[in-house]
Amino acid sequence: MTTDFDFTGKSALITGAASGIGLAAARWLEARGIARLVLIDMDGEGLGAAEFSCEVDRIAGDVSDEALWADGLRDIGAIDCALLNAGIAPGGMAIVEADLAEWRKCMAVNVDGVFLGLACAMRAMADNGGSIVVMSSVSGTKPYPGTAAYATSKAAIIQLMRVAAAEGARQGIRVNAVAPGPVDTPIWDKSDITGGLHGDDARAAMMSELAKGTLLKRVPETGEIAGTIGFLLSDLAANITGTVLLSDGGASLRV
Numbered sequence: 001m002t003t004d005f006d007f008t009g010k011s012a013l014i015t016g017a018a019s020g021i022g023l024a025a026a027r028w029l030e031a032r033g034i035a036r037l038v039l040i041d042m043d044g045e046g047l048g049a050a051e052f053s054c055e056v057d058r059i060a061g062d063v064s065d066e067a068l069w070a071d072g073l074r075d076i077g078a079i080d081c082a083l084l085n086a087g088i089a090p091g092g093m094a095i096v097e098a099d100l101a102e103w104r105k106c107m108a109v110n111v112d113g114v115f116l117g118l119a120c121a122m123r124a125m126a127d128n129g130g131s132i133v134v135m136s137s138v139s140g141t142k143p144y145p146g147t148a149a150y151a152t153s154k155a156a157i158i159q160l161m162r163v164a165a166a167e168g169a170r171q172g173i174r175v176n177a178v179a180p181g182p183v184d185t186p187i188w189d190k191s192d193i194t195g196g197l198h199g200d201d202a203r204a205a206m207m208s209e210l211a212k213g214t215l216l217k218r219v220p221e222t223g224e225i226a227g228t229i230g231f232l233l234s235d236l237a238a239n240i241t242g243t244v245l246l247s248d249g250g251a252s253l254r255v
């Protein structure tokens, strides 16, 4: 067992790897000696744009599509680490204005995608064990108005993670969740949660507004969240399974 952030000779599967937190996690692992990355994203162009110094398998597809996991990923070989991170954040809609199609889309990507990814990763870790992180959110633990679908999906994968931790333990598979508060990534560009702001100035204003919702009054860069994920993937977290690690600047404590 290594006692450091040393991933030499190891392999990692990452979903949502073309952008934001997933890409930062791939870079973080690359810098610490990972031998092989299996990167999955529906944005095939974005996935192809990133160069890495290690072996990389790039798989373009939708994580909520069972065929992706059955066909493209059935024979991925042994995997040591997995980050199930691909997710979408649909717009701010009150429950009384319910849009069932939007709800179902969010559940498909954020919950089905993690469920299918867990099955794949746990099969790939069955012989040698491993560590899995699912990407939740502070929204999965604290109710923000207008986030029903997103918040419910992020809460659901916390319980899914706990079941996976209970099922995987005898094979040496650890499963945990990271739950960030706001992080500066492109997900905010695609979301209506912020009222549809656009452009650089609007983006800066949006981040400043988001920072106000934390105790620490800050919005982290993706590398910081990658480090939190990396800790849980590493052997320094060998005794940690079934937990939710919040990295939210204290947002969950604000009333």
Ligand SMILES: NC(=O)c1ccc[n+]([C@@H]2O[C@H](COP(=O)([O-])OP(=O)(O)OC[C@H]3O[C@@H](n4cnc5c(N)ncnc54)[C@H](O)[C@@H]3O)[C@@H](O)[C@H]2O)c1
Pocket: 015, 016, 017, 018, 019, 020, 021, 022, 040, 041, 042, 043, 046, 061, 062, 063, 064, 085, 086, 087, 088, 089, 109, 113, 135, 136, 137, 138, 179, 180, 181, 182, 183, 184, 185, 186, 187, 188
């Ligand atoms: N940025 C934040 O403030 C924040 C906070 C808490 C949690 N999160 C979570 O972190 C994760 C990563 O988000 P991010 O902020 O890096 O956003 P991002 O938009 O930069 O990255 C998300 C990636 O997932 C991919 N993706 C989306 N749907 C997919 C699908 N169906 N199949 C395959 N790939 C798909 C996108 O193409 C994109 O590359 C998400 O699960 C998000 O909910 C983000």
